[in-house]
Amino acid sequence: MVSGGITKFAKAHPDMDFRYMVKQAFDYAMNDVPNLTRDMIDGSVASYFSDHFTRQLKAASMVQDYLGLCPKPSKRIEGGGATGGLCFQAAWEAIASGRMNVCVAFGFETMSRVSTWKGNEFIAHASDTNFDYPVGGFYTGYYAMMVRRHMHEFGTTVEQMAMVSIKNHGNALYNPYAQSPMKLTIEDVRNSPMVADPLTMLDICTMSDGAAVCILASEEMAARLTDKPVKIIGIGAGTDSMRMADRPHGKVILLPHESESDYKNLKYPGVHSFRGGRMAAKQAYEMAGITNPLEELDFVELHDAYTSSEIQTYEDLGLCKYGEGGPFIEAGHSTLTGKIPVNPSGGLLACGHPVGATGLMQAVFAFWQLQGTIQKHLGNDHLQIKNARRGLIHSHAGTGTYITVSILEAV
Numbered sequence: 001m002v003s004g005g006i007t008k009f010a011k012a013h014p015d016m017d018f019r020y021m022v023k024q025a026f027d028y029a030m031n032d033v034p035n036l037t038r039d040m041i042d043g044s045v046a047s048y049f050s051d052h053f054t055r056q057l058k059a060a061s062m063v064q065d066y067l068g069l070c071p072k073p074s075k076r077i078e079g080g081g082a083t084g085g086l087c088f089q090a091a092w093e094a095i096a097s098g099r100m101n102v103c104v105a106f107g108f109e110t111m112s113r114v115s116t117w118k119g120n121e122f123i124a125h126a127s128d129t130n131f132d133y134p135v136g137g138f139y140t141g142y143y144a145m146m147v148r149r150h151m152h153e154f155g156t157t158v159e160q161m162a163m164v165s166i167k168n169h170g171n172a173l174y175n176p177y178a179q180s181p182m183k184l185t186i187e188d189v190r191n192s193p194m195v196a197d198p199l200t201m202l203d204i205c206t207m208s209d210g211a212a213v214c215i216l217a218s219e220e221m222a223a224r225l226t227d228k229p230v231k232i233i234g235i236g237a238g239t240d241s242m243r244m245a246d247r248p249h250g251k252v253i254l255l256p257h258e259s260e261s262d263y264k265n266l267k268y269p270g271v272h273s274f275r276g277g278r279m280a281a282k283q284a285y286e287m288a289g290i291t292n293p294l295e296e297l298d299f300v301e302l303h304d305a306y307t308s309s310e311i312q313t314y315e316d317l318g319l320c321k322y323g324e325g326g327p328f329i330e331a332g333h334s335t336l337t338g339k340i341p342v343n344p345s346g347g348l349l350a351c352g353h354p355v356g357a358t359g360l361m362q363a364v365f366a367f368w369q370l371q372g373t374i375q376k377h378l379g380n381d382h383l384q385i386k387n388a389r390r391g392l393i394h395s396h397a398g399t400g401t402y403i404t405v406s407i408l409e410a411v
Contacts, residue, residue, distance in 0.1 A: 004364030005029035009210035009352035012112035019066040021211035042100035043073035047087030047107030048356035084359020085395020085404035108211035109354035144196035147308035156326035162189035164307035172346025174382040179352035208352030212360035234288030234407030238279030253278040255318040274400035277316035284405040298388040301362040303396035304347040359395035370410040
């Protein structure tokens with residue numbers, strides 16, 4: 001990866017349509033690598049979740065034209081909340097295959113164009129519309145059910161969930177791209193309006209407008225474009241059935257630092273864990289040669305659409321054992337000064353979640369971290385992880401139906 005750009009994520013950008021938002025992020029990324037010209041770009045991969053928000057089919061082809069990249073090849077990637085992560089990996093595949101030497105990955109969403117209830121209806125269409133959706137299925141309800149099971153199995157508390165919100169909104173105070181920077185207390189989180197018990201408004205990310213762009217290049221081309229490239233050393237992805245009721249129980253997918261004896265009595269995955277996330281992590285760790293993520297990663301940007309899903313994902317990524325996610329945040333291990341900072345950007349909870357842009361936003365922040373250029377891009381170095389060499393980004397769709405894990409390393 002040689003460059004990246006982001007628009008400010010916001011509740012609404014009434015002054016910009018989706019093309020202009022992407023152009024703003026694209027221009028920022030291009031300006032950061034002045035040796036790169038449009039004629040050197042071989043093509044693009046586009047990322048947006050829903051045609052409904054733009055009320056426009058094939059919106060990505062309109063962006064391709066607006067960026068001045070026609071008639072070069074492009075394609076659109078869609079995979080729910082993991083759309084951005086899948087787009088990032090598709091761009092990597094274009095480079096790794098040799099088809100392209102420079103590929104632009106761009107993503108966007110304009111969710112403000114509809115009311116909140118209509119937006120939630122559109123998002124609910126990414127669940128099983130034959131079974132779950134007709135009986136009132138919506139995503140906050142699904143995640144409330146999952147964390148209730150996590151609480152029952154492992155003793156996770158609402159106070160531990162609130163600590164995730166406090167951490168991520170607090171990190172965002174130093175991120176000018178974030179939608180909702182806030183200094184919070186446990187009482188603030190628990191006293192905010194209840195959405196689906198036990199999830200309150202401050203346990204949940206918000207629908208947003210925004211765009212993000214990543215520019216990927218071959219090693220040879222990267223060396224020509226920047227003296228601070230970041231290498232993508234691990235790629236993994238996993239899936240699961242759309243309906244949680246269809247998910248079978250079986251043995252835990254083990255990571256390199258685990259053994260079967262760690263989980264002798266665990267009913268897995270149930271609805272408390274994301275099997276697809278485990279598979280994605282396992283593949284990425286194997287490719288990157290990582291045997292203990294807690295010791296060999298310097299930070300993680302993960303998909304915290306809910307405070308509960310961040311806790312669940314600690315476990316899926318092997319940052320702690322299954323059942324220990326709540327104590328992990330309570331001990332401060334995922335704070336900026338902890339064992340492994342998680343979501344130093346503020347994550348989805350604080351940055352917002354313009355779905356097609358989200359996974360790419362994570363990649364841009366990871367890229368800046370590994371370049372050591374947080375001060376340059378954010379105007380302060382509060383979020384800069386010192387001597388960061390290796391970081392992980394994690395993108396998640398549905399109730400765990402598509403999940404990607406990518407690992408980046410400073411060169």
